[in-house]
Amino acid sequence: MTFSKLSLLLALLSAVACGPSFRATTPNGFLELPEPGQYDYRATTADGLVLAAREISNSGEGSLEFWSRAVENQLRLNEGYALLESRSIRSKDQVPGVELRFGHDFGAKPHLYYVALFVKPSKLYLVEVGGTKELVLKSASAIEQALTQFTVN
């Protein structure tokens, strides 16, 4: 095995071993969970406000508009969420994205669910925040901080 082949192999292995190619900052008051489940990253407050992020393959190279519309349709039409607000955002490293803010009642309690999307040609990055309306509004600045610090490598 030549040196160049070995380097390529090592690079591939390190890419796989390093996990997702984003960096999420755990905001104040949150604790990163060691087992994030279906997400690549998940953190929660003691009261149950949850922040999660994951990386998804964008094999078809869908645009930001396509994915934001797909997310909106899935949540509004298929899940009964109300779209409260939609705004353009950028990651810390200036990758364009969109933040969709949804609302939904569970029982008699209103909940808020924010989904931030950042799209690169081969990858799609999702940041989700959710909890009761009261908790989300209380932690608005921490959530904002997490989104502005989110870095897509």
Place this chain on the structure above:
Amino acid sequence: MSLLRVVWILLILLVGCARHSPARSAAASSGSAEPGASPRDADFASEEAASEAPPEAPAAPAAAPAPPAPGNAMGSPAPAKTSVMTGSTEGGANKPASGNAADGGEARAPLLIYTAEVVLAVFNVGPTLDAVEELARTAGGYLVLRDDTRIVVRVPKGRFQSSLSGVGKLGDELHREISANDVTEAYADLEVRLRNSEAMRQRLETLLAKANTVEDALAVERELERVAQNIEQLKGKLKLMNELIAFSTITVECRARAPVAGSSKVNLPFNWLRELGLSNLLSL
């Protein structure tokens, strides 16, 4: 002998009152007996028409005569006939004229009780209920009942349509039902019964003044008390009906938004889309 006469007169009055329908009242007012009516009815009718004092005007609906046009679901309400609406109540609003079809006069505008039931799909139930309550108060109405997901308000009849439109904007309207209950006949019936009872009270009072013995006086007083009770009941019913006519009832039920049904759903072949939502996110 005089006691016998009093009892006989009372009996005639009672029978006449009990059988006195609005239609018979019309016949009595015009001075002719209804076809098929017994001679005693005809006699009584003539007697009453001759002796009846102008009736005290009962409390009337506080709303304007023109009914609102609450959307297509209601159809077109009958046109208001302001010519038959005279006077005003304490609140200054019009009341139905006491001269009505039963008196052989011009027919008055229909008296309708409007009710609406609206089911809304909303994101935030509490604030939506607050908004409905505020909307009713702004329209001059009031809250009747409220629980976690349901609210009942009453708004002035003239603000029914605009209030319903306002309610419709507070969420996705899943269901709307509007009904107009025509109480014209029932109202007229109550008015006629009240007039008759008041006329009877006057006659009894005259009889009481002419009573020669204590026994006669007691008998008339007992009857007078019964008639007075009846008058109070009828006035109460009219008052309630007036309020029901003047204020329309709107019931709003709020539900959490639900997924749309059937073909409106969008199902893209990406599993991660189906994993979106609070259920997964909050399952720690």
